[in-house]
Amino acid sequence: MARVVVDVMPKPEILDPQGQAVANALPRLGFDGIASVRQGKHFELEVADDVDDATLAKIAETFLANPVIEDWVVRRVDA
Amino acid sequence: MARVVVDVMPKPEILDPQGQAVANALPRLGFDGIASVRQGKHFELEVADDVDDATLAKIAETFLANPVIEDWVVRRVDA
Amino acid sequence: MKVGVITFPGTLDDVDAARAVRYAGGEAVSLWHADHDLKGVDAVIVPGGFSYGDYLRCGAIARFAPVMQEVVEAANKGMPVLGICNGFQILCEAHLLPGALIRNHKLHFVCRDQWLKVENNETAWTTRYDKGAEVLVPLKSGEGGYQADDETLKELEGEGRVVFRYVGDNPNGSRNGIAGITSANGRVVGLMPHPEHAIDALTGPTDDGLGMFLSLLDAVVSA
Amino acid sequence: MSLDTVKNAESTPDQEQPYKELGLKDDEYARIREILGRRPTDAELAMYSVMWSEHCSYKSSKVHLKYFGETTTDEMREKMLAGIGENAGVVDIGDGWAITFKVESHNHPSYVEPYQGAATGVGGIVRDILAMGARPLAVMDPLRFGPADAPDTRRVLPGIVAGVGGYGNCLGLPNIGGEVVFDESYAGNPLVNALCVGAMRVEDLHLAHASGAGNKIILYGARTGLDGIGGVSVLASETFDDTAGKRKKLPSVQVGDPFTEKVLIECSLELFRQKLVVGIQDLGGAGLSCATSELASAGDGGMRVQLDRVPLRASGMTPAEVLSSESQERMCAVVRPEDVDAFMAVCAKWDVIATEIGEVTEGDRLVITWHDEVVVDVPPRTVAHEGPVYHRPIERPADQDALQADTPDRLPKPAREELLDLIKTMAASPNLASRQWVTQQYDRYVRGGTVLAQPADSGMIRIDEETHRGVALSTDCNGRYTKLDPYTGAKLALAEAYRNVATTGATPVAVTNCLNFGSPEDPAVMWQFEQAVKGLADGCAELGIPVTGGNVSFYNQTGATAILPTPVVGVLGVIDDVRRRIPTGIGAEAGETLLLLGETHEEFGGSEWAHVVHGHLGGLPPEVDLAREKLLAEVLVAGSRDGMLSAAHDLAEGGLAQALVETCLIGETGARVFLEGDLFTELFSESAGRVLVAVPRTEELRFTDMCTARGLPWRKVGVVDPESQALEVQGLGELSLAELREAWEGTLPALFD
Ligand SMILES: Nc1ncnc2c1ncn2[C@@H]1O[C@H](COP(=O)(O)OP(=O)(O)O)[C@@H](O)[C@H]1O
Numbered sequence A, B: 001m002a003r004v005v006v007d008v009m010p011k012p013e014i015l016d017p018q019g020q021a022v023a024n025a026l027p028r029l030g031f032d033g034i035a036s037v038r039q040g041k042h043f044e045l046e047v048a049d050d051v052d053d054a055t056l057a058k059i060a061e062t063f064l065a066n067p068v069i070e071d072w073v074v075r076r077v078d079a
Numbered sequence C: 001m002k003v004g005v006i007t008f009p010g011t012l013d014d015v016d017a018a019r020a021v022r023y024a025g026g027e028a029v030s031l032w033h034a035d036h037d038l039k040g041v042d043a044v045i046v047p048g049g050f051s052y053g054d055y056l057r058c059g060a061i062a063r064f065a066p067v068m069q070e071v072v073e074a075a076n077k078g079m080p081v082l083g084i085c086n087g088f089q090i091l092c093e094a095h096l097l098p099g100a101l102i103r104n105h106k107l108h109f110v111c112r113d114q115w116l117k118v119e120n121n122e123t124a125w126t127t128r129y130d131k132g133a134e135v136l137v138p139l140k141s142g143e144g145g146y147q148a149d150d151e152t153l154k155e156l157e158g159e160g161r162v163v164f165r166y167v168g169d170n171p172n173g174s175r176n177g178i179a180g181i182t183s184a185n186g187r188v189v190g191l192m193p194h195p196e197h198a199i200d201a202l203t204g205p206t207d208d209g210l211g212m213f214l215s216l217l218d219a220v221v222s223a
Numbered sequence D: 001m002s003l004d005t006v007k008n009a010e011s012t013p014d015q016e017q018p019y020k021e022l023g024l025k026d027d028e029y030a031r032i033r034e035i036l037g038r039r040p041t042d043a044e045l046a047m048y049s050v051m052w053s054e055h056c057s058y059k060s061s062k063v064h065l066k067y068f069g070e071t072t073t074d075e076m077r078e079k080m081l082a083g084i085g086e087n088a089g090v091v092d093i094g095d096g097w098a099i100t101f102k103v104e105s106h107n108h109p110s111y112v113e114p115y116q117g118a119a120t121g122v123g124g125i126v127r128d129i130l131a132m133g134a135r136p137l138a139v140m141d142p143l144r145f146g147p148a149d150a151p152d153t154r155r156v157l158p159g160i161v162a163g164v165g166g167y168g169n170c171l172g173l174p175n176i177g178g179e180v181v182f183d184e185s186y187a188g189n190p191l192v193n194a195l196c197v198g199a200m201r202v203e204d205l206h207l208a209h210a211s212g213a214g215n216k217i218i219l220y221g222a223r224t225g226l227d228g229i230g231g232v233s234v235l236a237s238e239t240f241d242d243t244a245g246k247r248k249k250l251p252s253v254q255v256g257d258p259f260t261e262k263v264l265i266e267c268s269l270e271l272f273r274q275k276l277v278v279g280i281q282d283l284g285g286a287g288l289s290c291a292t293s294e295l296a297s298a299g300d301g302g303m304r305v306q307l308d309r310v311p312l313r314a315s316g317m318t319p320a321e322v323l324s325s326e327s328q329e330r331m332c333a334v335v336r337p338e339d340v341d342a343f344m345a346v347c348a349k350w351d352v353i354a355t356e357i358g359e360v361t362e363g364d365r366l367v368i369t370w371h372d373e374v375v376v377d378v379p380p381r382t383v384a385h386e387g388p389v390y391h392r393p394i395e396r397p398a399d400q401d402a403l404q405a406d407t408p409d410r411l412p413k414p415a416r417e418e419l420l421d422l423i424k425t426m427a428a429s430p431n432l433a434s435r436q437w438v439t440q441q442y443d444r445y446v447r448g449g450t451v452l453a454q455p456a457d458s459g460m461i462r463i464d465e466e467t468h469r470g471v472a473l474s475t476d477c478n479g480r481y482t483k484l485d486p487y488t489g490a491k492l493a494l495a496e497a498y499r500n501v502a503t504t505g506a507t508p509v510a511v512t513n514c515l516n517f518g519s520p521e522d523p524a525v526m527w528q529f530e531q532a533v534k535g536l537a538d539g540c541a542e543l544g545i546p547v548t549g550g551n552v553s554f555y556n557q558t559g560a561t562a563i564l565p566t567p568v569v570g571v572l573g574v575i576d577d578v579r580r581r582i583p584t585g586i587g588a589e590a591g592e593t594l595l596l597l598g599e600t601h602e603e604f605g606g607s608e609w610a611h612v613v614h615g616h617l618g619g620l621p622p623e624v625d626l627a628r629e630k631l632l633a634e635v636l637v638a639g640s641r642d643g644m645l646s647a648a649h650d651l652a653e654g655g656l657a658q659a660l661v662e663t664c665l666i667g668e669t670g671a672r673v674f675l676e677g678d679l680f681t682e683l684f685s686e687s688a689g690r691v692l693v694a695v696p697r698t699e700e701l702r703f704t705d706m707c708t709a710r711g712l713p714w715r716k717v718g719v720v721d722p723e724s725q726a727l728e729v730q731g732l733g734e735l736s737l738a739e740l741r742e743a744w745e746g747t748l749p750a751l752f753d
């Protein structure tokens, strides 16, 4: 078994209402100095050892992310 | 400016309907060998250099995550 | 009797909560999220909607609004507080009630008429119901799955603090089919379904929800 | 990077410009040069190209849409406070209330990105209603998809439904109806139409115009980003070096933020209440290009805009991009100078960003500057209203005769013993099955005024809590009927929406429409369009209710194949007391008789039966008799007012059989039906002008006497049977409500869960 992490983020030029809401709230909560916040998704997968990188890339692109509006990064991590 | 990443995940014992839905869908799409999927949130913050680790920890614990149902990790990353 | 109804940016069912208070014979007082006082109300309703868009987590941002600090303080002194839907989520985030609400197990927003069983008729908001009675009110939410750890759940069940339970198939994956719970002193109640949308059979499935607002009237008058 | 100023344009008349890539034809570009007496700047070219697009200028449809105006009489106009030409039509419904409503398309964006496309479609139409000065009260969503079991429909439908719900629910607008129709022709081109209805006091009507020199132009709402300006990127690539060019991978997709829109609504309504707004315009397609040129050309002066003051979300945007951006959740207001502070205070209360970006000027030019350099200097009318007008070639399709000649007569009819099963098969077919899988994702309760929502013939909301005055709305269109005969098909769409409204007890008063068609460059499509407009307009004149507005969506096709012509018609009705509404389900009263109003003929052209059982489309659609529809509506409204009807359900696709199944299941009550003549025709014909009503036995005589006296054909077809929990058709047998429910409710979950 291998552990794989996929981070999916709204593309930089795409509106990110969620990140913006967090960024706007922070000063009200008394936290200053946070210039920007973007919010995306974080997936943690446990995959069989024979699942190769190409398959992982495919899963991320076709399913975990929406390429029209999102970017993504796939990483294998040590368990 | 420093870049900070916060990953927030549902606690292992808490139901994760979104991760579950992904895990269930993958075999139907022809992707085998994915034993489990959990889905959480990924935040990318740009923070002023004088924002210290204690403040970041506080932001994550009181705001970005709900400790009742979620775990979280704060990381500074190189820009 | 004056009942405060809070409006946050993104609150939607505040007009409906105020209408329900009026139908029950009370006076609804509008409270603004940025207010620092409760305008002398006898009770507070935190209504449904999508406060701050429900971005981040439902209720996570609203919980920090100035008016919520006042609500927490008043609740700790015994003021009756009712959180409906988004209001329930806010009360959980504010730690006035234990647990949390997560995405519905089938991931869809669910709007349907839902039967509920009244499990506790001794709270400030439920004395007009018979214990074990079944009521029909709208449920409309995307993140209504009630979650708490085993210990909290045991405590809630053991102390009879589950107020409403879903009847029939579980609409959102809530643990133990929990639709609503109360604080240890029975003054703070939170529930996902919308009693304020069941006060008149013209615009709701029934008028079963009116009982909650009439109960409050009794509680305030007898206090 | 150099800025293309007006000065620069004057001195470089021969500079090549990518007008073709921006969709302008040679003669259109020449016309722009003629208007300006020079070449346009990049910013001007961006403005003209988007405002002269089919979508914004109606260049192919204008000559046909005129017919709506020509056929609207003064009498029809009597209750109309605003009509075609405004953001949305406005109707006086009495008691001092004005209702505004409109339907618009968001088809193409929803195919690219279903969730966001549908979401921003809802957001856009809601801002149109808000811009009239009204509080938006409810939404509806007429949708069309490819075959229900096609893999791509699995991608598109759930996303679109989630998007409509995600945006509307978060705005706090109840969804009170819509349509879900499946047909092969929409496979590569789903239709997402969105309707919004709002209310205001008659005196609060706001029209979009910028008048009064010295008045300020304030942009408020979301920041402006690179959304939806894919087209204009050709300008960027000309003026940007390589590194910047990389950033300019411009998204053609817009992302909606319903929370920002909700706040924008409340903020705007407070601005209206405090009378701080002289004129207002929403920003939709074509963004600031549209808002500035439309406001300026509707006013009595010119306008000067400092474009660099627009709050941006992205860095390095060019003037052309700022003008073309379709960032959502923005409004533009005209405000008296002395009110600016108060205006800003209201915006601050709601945390809405507001920026003074210009003012109304003497003169008649729209002048836009970028850091004090003039980048636009145009007569605003030439941008907003004097775009090209085309008389596109029109030709009746060569195969139209063959299509009409291929009647359903040749199709084998079911044997008598197959009919009971057929009722179930039809009820389970995708176009007739319960829409609950979709509608469960929409909040129909919020605001506490919803009297009827799905499943009902029309959605109904209470407008006034004191008097109980309310309105009902229905949208309809059967694209197969329109394909067989666009003129009659459009009338049939109107007739059905009209009948649906009357079936709930409301009096129909006004019409909106969204005309979804294929390419206007195809003469056959233009023929369909012309015929449909004629049919709709003539139908409205016969019924005596005006078209108050609408929207045209062309280029709906996959390759060379156009969608079924789909003129979606929305009808608005008024009811003085919503407590008199007629519900859809039987069983509300003990002892009800079932009557069928109207006449049944053997009409199967374009029917659901021909489609489901034989995959056949041919012949002629059912006949339409609008005088009869009018009479039927009057009888229904009278029946509601005098409390003679306990339930009513309109007969449409699937005929009487489907109406019976639905009225039983919705009312959770059984019925016994006795029919005469050819049972297949009785059950499945789709003759227009028919409604099934349930009449309490005590009212039966009074009601049938009224029908007879007024010359409306009626027939007793059965009785409600609260004991049976089954639908029994005498001579055929019975179907239990449980098995019918399983058939009717099982289909969509099985396909999309
Ligand atoms: N099919 C139609 N029938 C009647 N009026 C129409 C139709 N299509 C567009 N219109 C009218 O033309 C005007 C411009 O339409 P549109 O560009 O959609 O408005 P907006 O600029 O508010 O989006 C509106 O008043 C609209 O009601």
Ligand SMILES: [Mg+2]
Pocket (backbone or CB within 6 Å): D087, D128, D131, D282, D284
């Ligand atoms: Mg408009």
